[in-house]
Amino acid sequence: MAAAAAVRSSMGLTLRLSRAIPDCSSCPLNRLKSCGVNPQSRGSFESFRTMNRHLQTSIGLCHSEEGSSNAEDPEDVVNVVYIDRSGQRIPVKAKVGDNVLYLAHKHGIDLEGACEASLACSTCHVYVNAEHFDKLPDPAEREDDMLDMAPMLQENSRLGCQIILTPELDGIELTLPKITRNFYVDGHVPKPH
């Protein structure tokens, strides 16, 4: 309970007034051309700022932060299953446009997002099930660069903050990598810094 509440309030904390123009270059909505905001236009930036109140370079603002919609268009629903670090399956009903990292936060799943979706860390590392992995757009070079830093990298590794739900991702399963304990025992090599 407390964990979910803490995570919900963590989402609230990432929604804060930002005076900076958001950096759209790391946002997959930008790459998919599915973000309606043009930050170059001053007017739209103002409404962007007050409406979404988001931190610069964080994404997922367009849809997931709005809370569950009342009129749920069934075509909009994307079923997602998170498999947490203890192996527990957590089914979630999400919407087209939801960001996998912030969706996890909304449902109390312990997927960290240290850099807040700006492709500057690998803490939101997830494994994507085979059936849906190929349906994802290829990672940008910057995502691949950060994935290289993730422990226990696999062929089906992606960064959760870069996955935006589309209708064809219905049924996607996202597994959180198990955290190895005392990792030097299993031959882990210390990462550079």
Add this chain to the structure above:
Amino acid sequence: MSRLCGGVRFSSCTPKVCIVGSGPAGFYTAQHLLKTHQNVHVDIYERLPVPFGLVRFGVAPDHPEVKNVINTFTQTAKHSRCRFYGNVNVGKDVSVGELKQAYHAVVLSYGAEGNRSMGVPGEGLAGVYSAKDFVGWYNGHPSCREVFTLNPDLNCETAVILGQGNVALDVARVLLSPIDILKKTDITQPALEALVRSQIRRVLIVGRRGPVQVACTIKELREMVNLPGTKSEMVEADFDGVTEALKDLPRPRKRLTELLLKTALDTPGDKEQQRRHQASRTWGFRFFRSPSEVLADADGNKTVGIRLAVTRLEGSGEGARAVLTGEVEDVTCGLVISSIGYKSHPIDPSVPFDTRRAVIPNTMGRVKQATGLYCSGWLKTGPTGVIATTMNNSFDTARSLVEDMESEALDLSSVKTGSEVISALLEERGVKSVSFSDWEKIDSVEMSRGEASGKPREKILTVEEMIQVART
């Protein structure tokens, strides 16, 4: 839900834990403790008046996204069961022993404030600095002001950096970045002004092994390759055999090595040729070179060059070793920065410390031959790793601690007064701690000063001024 402890006299006993150090290790340990144990109270002690450790003082000014993690830490600090006590020097103002008496458990997460030295003649000359001090200088660490009586001497054409990790690349990038980029970051004003006046046009990043062993990561290498106004210069012969080695490399190393090869060996197209032609600054890796002496001018005070011993590799891959060949090479330079590793220091004679590895001996975060004592972060595993590594490391320690609380391996039967008794001790000793909301005043002043010059913040550079603002 009340917790039974001892079972007999007390109906519930609030577990009290204190954490020494408020960098990523301290905060991630606190975060995990608070999340997984519903009653534990966590107090975080920090030597400086300001929190966040290397996120504030280590992460490069032009990497602001990496600093977003501060929002997560702020949320933890403001948790109802968490308290921040800045300006408290554990080991001097209060001992670890006193903390152990006041709390059920103590977690040491104070990181690595020292650095490995090259151990070569001339290391003490003017113009030679550790990367730790150089980074601390441009990031405004209060202790680094004393290291440089003025600013570091940047009145020379060539700088040589020993070490090829991400810190070395950060230093190279800060030395060569266009001022227009740096002036919009939170780099300190004195550092910015020194860089405006800097004569440095060439930076060599030197390592004793080869391209396949380079310790930096691809993101940082790409930033150097794409740095406006610069071009790279490498020694082709250093890359003999590297292309052949590619196929056996794991993905991260392979991608990194491919980029390195491309940068060093590819014939540039017209556009790239033109860009290089216009570049006024150069940088390059130099491989198979190990420092043997820093060379002084005629008066014997200033650095005029560095003597590098030539090495060759024995073995291959991660385990390859550099062996001296007997040859040397002298490089003219006026600035030498050694970026060969940070190092932890022991805090208190009562705490076990492995002086060879410079870490606290532990098993999964539990300090060996001690009860109620834990460690996390670089102090636990050595000074390498990015924030994600430290996060996992700290969660691991927190898990051990919670396990011990629940299995009663940790004695929770006596009531501990935690910060009550420590605050009283500190007051007796004339130490005034800084609260998290005091830090927020400092934060706010820094940000508004930064706004005036188009920077995210203008850091306050002395402890005295930080405290002054905290007390307003």
